Amino acid sequence: MTLEETIVEVGVRAKAAAADLMSLATRQKDAVLSQVGELLVAEKAFLQEENEKDLAAGREKGLSDAMLDRLALTDSVIESMVKGLKEVIALPDPVGRTLGSVKRPNGLSVGRMCVPLGVIAMIYESRPNVTIDAAALCLKAGNAIILRGGSEAIHSNLALASILRRALEEAEVNPDSVQVIPMIDREAITIMLGLEDSIDLVIPRGGEGLIRFVSKNSSIPVLKHYKGVCHAYIDKDADLAKVAPIVINAKTQRPGVCNALEGILIHEDIVADVLPGLATELAELGVEMRGCSQSLPFSEHIVAASEEDWGTEFLRLCLCVKVVRSFEDAKSYIRKYGSQHTEAIITENYTTAHRFVAEVDASAVVVNASTRFNDGGELGLGAEIGISTTKLHAYGPMGLEELTTKKFVILGDGQIRS
Amino acid sequence: MTLEETIVEVGVRAKAAAADLMSLATRQKDAVLSQVGELLVAEKAFLQEENEKDLAAGREKGLSDAMLDRLALTDSVIESMVKGLKEVIALPDPVGRTLGSVKRPNGLSVGRMCVPLGVIAMIYESRPNVTIDAAALCLKAGNAIILRGGSEAIHSNLALASILRRALEEAEVNPDSVQVIPMIDREAITIMLGLEDSIDLVIPRGGEGLIRFVSKNSSIPVLKHYKGVCHAYIDKDADLAKVAPIVINAKTQRPGVCNALEGILIHEDIVADVLPGLATELAELGVEMRGCSQSLPFSEHIVAASEEDWGTEFLRLCLCVKVVRSFEDAKSYIRKYGSQHTEAIITENYTTAHRFVAEVDASAVVVNASTRFNDGGELGLGAEIGISTTKLHAYGPMGLEELTTKKFVILGDGQIRS
Numbered sequence: 001m002t003l004e005e006t007i008v009e010v011g012v013r014a015k016a017a018a019a020d021l022m023s024l025a026t027r028q029k030d031a032v033l034s035q036v037g038e039l040l041v042a043e044k045a046f047l048q049e050e051n052e053k054d055l056a057a058g059r060e061k062g063l064s065d066a067m068l069d070r071l072a073l074t075d076s077v078i079e080s081m082v083k084g085l086k087e088v089i090a091l092p093d094p095v096g097r098t099l100g101s102v103k104r105p106n107g108l109s110v111g112r113m114c115v116p117l118g119v120i121a122m123i124y125e126s127r128p129n130v131t132i133d134a135a136a137l138c139l140k141a142g143n144a145i146i147l148r149g150g151s152e153a154i155h156s157n158l159a160l161a162s163i164l165r166r167a168l169e170e171a172e173v174n175p176d177s178v179q180v181i182p183m184i185d186r187e188a189i190t191i192m193l194g195l196e197d198s199i200d201l202v203i204p205r206g207g208e209g210l211i212r213f214v215s216k217n218s219s220i221p222v223l224k225h226y227k228g229v230c231h232a233y234i235d236k237d238a239d240l241a242k243v244a245p246i247v248i249n250a251k252t253q254r255p256g257v258c259n260a261l262e263g264i265l266i267h268e269d270i271v272a273d274v275l276p277g278l279a280t281e282l283a284e285l286g287v288e289m290r291g292c293s294q295s296l297p298f299s300e301h302i303v304a305a306s307e308e309d310w311g312t313e314f315l316r317l318c319l320c321v322k323v324v325r326s327f328e329d330a331k332s333y334i335r336k337y338g339s340q341h342t343e344a345i346i347t348e349n350y351t352t353a354h355r356f357v358a359e360v361d362a363s364a365v366v367v368n369a370s371t372r373f374n375d376g377g378e379l380g381l382g383a384e385i386g387i388s389t390t391k392l393h394a395y396g397p398m399g400l401e402e403l404t405t406k407k408f409v410i411l412g413d414g415q416i417r418s
Numbered sequence: 419m420t421l422e423e424t425i426v427e428v429g430v431r432a433k434a435a436a437a438d439l440m441s442l443a444t445r446q447k448d449a450v451l452s453q454v455g456e457l458l459v460a461e462k463a464f465l466q467e468e469n470e471k472d473l474a475a476g477r478e479k480g481l482s483d484a485m486l487d488r489l490a491l492t493d494s495v496i497e498s499m500v501k502g503l504k505e506v507i508a509l510p511d512p513v514g515r516t517l518g519s520v521k522r523p524n525g526l527s528v529g530r531m532c533v534p535l536g537v538i539a540m541i542y543e544s545r546p547n548v549t550i551d552a553a554a555l556c557l558k559a560g561n562a563i564i565l566r567g568g569s570e571a572i573h574s575n576l577a578l579a580s581i582l583r584r585a586l587e588e589a590e591v592n593p594d595s596v597q598v599i600p601m602i603d604r605e606a607i608t609i610m611l612g613l614e615d616s617i618d619l620v621i622p623r624g625g626e627g628l629i630r631f632v633s634k635n636s637s638i639p640v641l642k643h644y645k646g647v648c649h650a651y652i653d654k655d656a657d658l659a660k661v662a663p664i665v666i667n668a669k670t671q672r673p674g675v676c677n678a679l680e681g682i683l684i685h686e687d688i689v690a691d692v693l694p695g696l697a698t699e700l701a702e703l704g705v706e707m708r709g710c711s712q713s714l715p716f717s718e719h720i721v722a723a724s725e726e727d728w729g730t731e732f733l734r735l736c737l738c739v740k741v742v743r744s745f746e747d748a749k750s751y752i753r754k755y756g757s758q759h760t761e762a763i764i765t766e767n768y769t770t771a772h773r774f775v776a777e778v779d780a781s782a783v784v785v786n787a788s789t790r791f792n793d794g795g796e797l798g799l800g801a802e803i804g805i806s807t808t809k810l811h812a813y814g815p816m817g818l819e820e821l822t823t824k825k826f827v828i829l830g831d832g833q834i835r836s
Contacts, residue, residue, distance in 0.1 A: 253834075
C-alpha cells in the first residue's frame, strides 16, 4: 500500500469504529480505560525500553534537555497517566444527556442530545503522555481517535498504541477506536487533513508552527489556539492588596504555559502606588520587565520595551509593562495585542468590571483572579484536551462535553406539518 | 484599489464594526431592524426598479421561470421580509445570557456567557431576500456581516444594502456592520475565504456546487449542509394509521426543500400491509416511486430503482422505496445513503424508537412525525439562518444562539492558583 492508501484506510477503519462507539455503554468505555491503566503499569519495562530508543535517538540528534525531559516516560509520567485515566473514568459520560427539552404547541417534544462527534484526529508534538490522555478523553466521549505524535516519540507512541489496542480487544471494543499513525513523514499529516469524509475534527497541539501548518492544510474543522498572550489590567479602582498576589501568581507559578501572564496594563492614576513595589517584587523573583516609556521612571528593574515585545508570548519569566490612560485604552491594547485567550482585570469598581466582562473578547475573562484559572480542571470541566481560541464550537478549555455535539431529538405521535 | 485590496478593506471594516456591536444594547439593534422594515416599505418603488434590472438581465440570459421567480422582489416578498424583521425583533437577544454558573471550591464563580461570534460572511445564490433575513439575524446576535449574493441579483442586493446602511446610520450604529460585496467575480469569494484574521465564520447557502467550492477554498470555519437526503423507516411495529400521513406530508408538502423526504425503508414483515395502499396514495399525488426488486410486486406504480437513485436528493415528487429485513438493515442503509440531515422512524416499539434515537447519526432524529419539522421555526429556535450537518458548533437548524459563542466568565475576589 502507498502512504496515501494506508492513511485513507486508517480513516475508513476509524469511521467504522466510531459507528460502534456511538452507543457503547459507559461501563464498557470505562472498562477499556481501566484496562489501559493496568497495562501501563504491567508493561512499564516494555514502555521504558521503547522510550529509551526515542531518547537515544534524541540525544544523538542533539535535542535540548528540556525536550528530552518532555519525551521521557519516567515512572512518575506513567503514574500521572494512570491517575489521569482514573480521573476520566470518574467523569460523567456526556453522551445521551439531553438538554433543553421543550414541548411544542403541536405536542412534539424537542430536545438536544449530546452525541459523539465521530472521528477526531489529534496531531501533537513530543510528549508521549498526550497519546494516553487524548485517547482517554476522546473515547469516553464516544469518539474514535487517530493519533499522530511527533517523529521523535515514534517508538514510545507505538508502544502506547499497542497497549491501547490490547485494552480495547480485551474489553471487546472495536480495536480501531484508537489508531496511531505509524509514519513519521509530514506528508502523512497532509493526507490526513484531507480526509473530510472520515474525520470530523482535528485538534493540533504544539508550537505555533505546527498549528499554523495544520490550520492552513486542513479541509476538516480545526480547534486550536496559536498562542496565549494574556494580560492583567490594573484599574484605577483596583484593591492594591490584590495586585501583587495575582500578578505574581499569573506570571511565575508556571511561566511556560498558555494561560501565564505576558503583560500588565496599569492605569496612570495608580501607577505610582503600584509599580515601584510590584516591580521590585517581580525582579526579586527573577522576572525581567519590559516597559513603555511612561513606566520606566517607576523602577530601575524595567527596561524599555521594543515594538516586538508587545503581544509576544514569552513563555518564560519576562513581562511587558504598559501604563494606560483609561479603561478604553486598556481595551484597545488588549484588542490589538491579545490573543483572545485569557484577559483579567483587577478592580473594585462594579461598572468597570461589568464592562470588562462584556466588552473584552477572550475565551476567558477574569475579574480579580489569576489568569492561570483558564484551565479545564480549574473551571470544573474535568480533564481538558486543549484550549480553543477559535470561536466556533468551543471557546476556551475543551472537556468531555466539547468532544460531543448536540443533535435534535423530535418525539411525536403522528404530527405532520401544516 | 485592486479587487484584493477592496475585499481586505471590507474585512477590516467589518472587524472594527464587530467590536462596536459586541456590547450594543438590544433596543439599539432592534431599532436598526425596525428602521430597515420601514425603509423597505418606503423605498419599494426604488427596490423594484433596481430588481427589474436584474430580472431583465436574467430574462436576456435565459434564466428559467423558477429562477426568475426566486429573483423577483414582488410586493409579497417585500412584505415577508418586513414580517421576518418583526419576528427577529421579537426574539430574545442571546448576547450576555450566562449559562451554567457554578461556584468553585475556592470561591470563584464560573459561568459561560453568550457573546457574538464577530464577523460572519454569508455567500448565497439568487434569492435577494436572504440579504435582509441574514443581516437581521446576524445583527441581532451582535455580529457584523459581509454578504455576497449571486451575480444575477447584484442590483437588488446593492439596493437592499443601501437601505441597510441608511438604517444603521439613522440608528447611529456603525454602518460597516452590514456590507455587501459589490463585485460579481468569483475571485471575490476566494479572497474573502482567505481572510481568517477578519472573518470568524462563513455560511454558504445554495446549490451543492457553491457549497463545495466554499468549503474547499476556505481557511475560515464553514457551517453548511451539502444536501438533505432524508428517510423514514417504517418499522414492523409501526402504527399503520400514522404511516401514510407522515410519508405524504414529508414528501409532498414542499418537495423542493432540504428536509423533504427522499426515501422510505419498509420492514419486510409489514410491507404487504403498507406498501400497496401507500404507493397508490402517493401515485395519486403525482409522486414517482423507484423501488428495490422486493418492493416492485406490491405496486404497479413503483419502477425499478437504479444504483444512482439511492441517496439522491430529488427535490421533486420522486421517492426511493426500499424493503429492509431488520432495524439493523435500515440503520446501515441510512448510514450509507443518508446525509446526516433528518432521519425518521415510525414505530410503536419503545426499544426500537430508543435505539433509533441513540444510534442514527443525523442533525435531527424524528420518531412518529414528519421530517419537515427539522426547521428552526418548528423547533422553537425562531428564525433560522440555515441548517448545519457539520457537527462542529451547530448540528441542525441555526438560530440566534448558534450565531453566538460562549466565553468563560471567572469572577473572583483575589484568588490565585496553588
